[in-house]
Amino acid sequence: MESRKLEEVCDKCKENCCSRCFDDGEDSIFNCLTTDELELLVKEKRHIHFKAGETILKQNTSASHVVCVKRGLAKILAEGNGDKKLILRLVASHSILTGGGLFIDEIRHFTIQAVTAVDCCFIDSDKIYELVSRNSQFAFELLKLNNRQNMEMLNNLVGITQKYMPGRVSDLLLYLKNKIFQTNPFDTRLSRQELADMTSMTMESFIRILKEFKLAGIISVEGTTIHILDEEALNLISRKG
């Protein structure tokens, strides 16, 4: 679980990581930055590689950095009392992770963990603060990003508190296909326990619902790869609760 730094300060990685990373995402919040500002952002940032399973940032530690996921898949989880966890959402390539204590108490309110191998950048929070005060468009983009992420999270949690298990599993499967992987047979790389933790239910219960869906011909499952055969059925189950 220990994080290893492969490249400390990446001087030459700018062209193959930083600027590119901030270029190709057409809806990147960094698009509005000037060359100077990008330079500032990039200057002291560190490029770090994590292996699958490693903890990128731990809940309740200081939130002095913002993380930018360049490659790979990570999960965001809230750790409760005992060993209860709730996986709030997944984070795919080219996502920036704000929120969670940034601007407030400088404390991480959730843990970020690598699902697959993850390449990411750590950016000093101070840089973000400075850019907010320099560039109002950037502040605007950040507010937008923040609100969007939070609305998604909220809708998700409302679903979890209001729906029965089949509805929650449907929502999860649709989320994975449409929001995260965007292909149809998709390999989640997530254990049954992790999938269960995304729906706030027991692993056993999750497996049972999955089996029902398989028997009903709605999905087919092969290890961690899921194939949605009847998306309409999932939509229906999702709506019915």
Place this chain on the structure above:
Amino acid sequence: MESRKLEEVCDKCKENCCSRCFDDGEDSIFNCLTTDELELLVKEKRHIHFKAGETILKQNTSASHVVCVKRGLAKILAEGNGDKKLILRLVASHSILTGGGLFIDEIRHFTIQAVTAVDCCFIDSDKIYELVSRNSQFAFELLKLNNRQNMEMLNNLVGITQKYMPGRVSDLLLYLKNKIFQTNPFDTRLSRQELADMTSMTMESFIRILKEFKLAGIISVEGTTIHILDEEALNLISRKG
């Protein structure tokens, strides 16, 4: 449930409402505004009164306005399928309500309803946008407010998904006493149904837990007024789940 506008554009209310409203809250996000900027904010804003029970803003309608609660108590609720609702939090005097679609899709993602009589101000979202681009300190304050509100909401929902009913009721009672009313015997003005909707449980179940707490001498209840007699016990129950 129809909203009535008592005062359309309040010219002379500036001194008894707007500037004061934005003055006395020592941690108001409007503190950082210049006189000019405050003037801009206040110019076309409307001061509206709602009776208890009225809907201030309805989920899924256009979010072209930001609401500022000057006096009274309101509740924020997410409406799900059927008649399921989840009350996310309460809003007391001198709170500004951002988030929920602002900056993104301009659609309200939750309903706001008056619990007691409520005096509030409607401010055009455009004004907020303009102030964000003019005054970076304001943008910063907005980000802060946003993040704080969202973290509270998140912690709350994580508790709801991970705790048993007694733990959830404890959390609710502590929240009401410490965050909302800040006195000890406090009159919630909320029905049992509404209290239950804050904990994502049935009214009947909520009443049963409340009774257990009464019998255990932890609280005493008189109508909608609750008196917490043993706060430590509540803390303990909250932690145990």
Place this chain on the structure above:
DNA sequence: TGCATGAATTGATATATATCAATAATGGAA
């Protein structure tokens, strides 16, 4: 190649919570 360790699956059972139904209490209107 086989063993060992953990993950996935299935079944039997327990329990937290919801549902349904009946009764009591409360508060407003005539």
Place this chain on the structure above:
DNA sequence: TTCCATTATTGATATATATCAATTCATGCA
């Protein structure tokens, strides 16, 4: 006041989901 319509309360029962225990399956490792 008295009546009516909500709201609150209590009890009996149903059910969704968790828990516990037992297999099966996969996978790396010696």
